[in-house]
Amino acid sequence: MSGALVVLLSFARLGLLSFGSVNLAAMGQVVVEQQHWMTQAQFAQSYALGQLLPGPNVLCIILYGYAGAGVAGGAAAMLGFFLPPALLVVGGFVFTQRGSPLLLRLYRALLPIGAGLLLAGLVVLARGSVNGWATGAVAGLSFVLARFTPLPPVLAVVLGLVAGALLLK
Amino acid sequence: MPLPRIFSGFLRASLNAFGGGLNAHLLTLIRREGWLSEAEFAEYSTFAQTLPGSNNGNLSALLGYRLAGVPGAAAALTGLLLPGSLLMSVVAWFYFGGRLDLTSRLGGALQGAAAAALGISAAAALNILRHTVGSPVPALLAVCTCLLALLVHEGTLIALAVLVPVGMLLGRREGSSRQKP
Numbered sequence: 001m002s003g004a005l006v007v008l009l010s011f012a013r014l015g016l017l018s019f020g021s022v023n024l025a026a027m028g029q030v031v032v033e034q035q036h037w038m039t040q041a042q043f044a045q046s047y048a049l050g051q052l053l054p055g056p057n058v059l060c061i062i063l064y065g066y067a068g069a070g071v072a073g074g075a076a077a078m079l080g081f082f083l084p085p086a087l088l089v090v091g092g093f094v095f096t097q098r099g100s101p102l103l104l105r106l107y108r109a110l111l112p113i114g115a116g117l118l119l120a121g122l123v124v125l126a127r128g129s130v131n132g133w134a135t136g137a138v139a140g141l142s143f144v145l146a147r148f149t150p151l152p153p154v155l156a157v158v159l160g161l162v163a164g165a166l167l168l169k
Numbered sequence: 170m171p172l173p174r175i176f177s178g179f180l181r182a183s184l185n186a187f188g189g190g191l192n193a194h195l196l197t198l199i200r201r202e203g204w205l206s207e208a209e210f211a212e213y214s215t216f217a218q219t220l221p222g223s224n225n226g227n228l229s230a231l232l233g234y235r236l237a238g239v240p241g242a243a244a245a246l247t248g249l250l251l252p253g254s255l256l257m258s259v260v261a262w263f264y265f266g267g268r269l270d271l272t273s274r275l276g277g278a279l280q281g282a283a284a285a286a287l288g289i290s291a292a293a294a295l296n297i298l299r300h301t302v303g304s305p306v307p308a309l310l311a312v313c314t315c316l317l318a319l320l321v322h323e324g325t326l327i328a329l330a331v332l333v334p335v336g337m338l339l340g341r342r343e344g345s346s347r348q349k350p
Contacts, residue, residue, distance in 0.1 A: 018221050054256070059257045063257065066258070067265050081222070081223070085222020086226060088221070109333050109335075110333060113310065115302045117315070118298070119298075119315040135280060135284040138285050139288040144288075146292035157285045160285025164281015165274040165281065
């Protein structure tokens with residue numbers, strides 16, 4: 001199977017497994033552990049680059065796809081990740097009764113699942129990003145900046161870039 | 170509704186959401202253009218989150234569809250994703266094309282950015298978790314899901330297949346007990 005097709009199918013599956021937020025845990029399993037397209041550190045760095053660009057944060061999937069199959073892989077990751085859910089949501093909009101009690105109950109049942117996937121994603125990011133006291137301190141300070149100050153969170157990522165350049169390597 | 174107007178509206182929302190807050194910018198867009206009521210926006214947000222995929226991607230497709238059918242959905246998604254995708258492709262070309270010396274300070278900088286991204290994501294997650302897993306049973310379901318996703322092959326699928334029905338059953342009991350005073 002050609003590389004781009006593998007990326008397309010992998011990300012179609014990952015899109016359909018994403019609830020609440022992007023399923024980074026499942027994404028890491030595919031991209032790092034199964035396909036070996038990149039290291040755990042590259043996985044976390046790519047995610048950070050996604051935070052720095054406009055649009056949804058999930059744009060890091062272009063980097064994951066690119067690592068798998070070049071430019072075509074990046075496009076395949078986008079198509080695979082966004083298109084099937086978009087078709088589902090539009091189809092669901094046409095064919096189901098929104099606001100029905102059953103749908104609302106499904107929504108509520110999915111909330112803790114989404115929360116668990118979110119937590120798992122944080123663990124995967126931590127494995128790839130924190131490798132010593134300096135990165136640990138950057139992560140902690142960024143948390144504080146985002147949680148307790150009105151500053152835009154993206155500023156923390158920019159500060160992290162600067163701190164990393166000065167303290168690491 | 171003319172497609173170029175939908176495209177440019179979502180394009181602008183996407184560019185404004187530099188570094189996050191995309192959902193708020195989508196709300197601003199539909200308010201400013203007078204496209205939909207806020208109640209409708211909230212209803213669509215919930216529906217978009219009930220189905221898998223990117224929440225804002227799904228929501229944009231849904232809003233575009235509501236405005237101009239399937240071509241509207243395509244215009245909205247394209248506007249939302251185009252600028253970031255093009256930029257990110259350039260970044261990918263540098264990053265994975267072997268065109269950067271990652272043993273230099275740049276490698277350290279990216280590692281610092283990754284650690285910072287973890288910090289801000291944890292802060293964002295905390296906000297979400299407070300609203301979704303406030304009581305013991307949802308918290309337990311969330312922990313089970315987390316462990317499955319991390320430790321078990323195809324753990325997400327197992328969590329969805331087993332824990333969603335459990336959550337729905339518990340939800341029903343909660344609902345019926347609430348009705349009886």
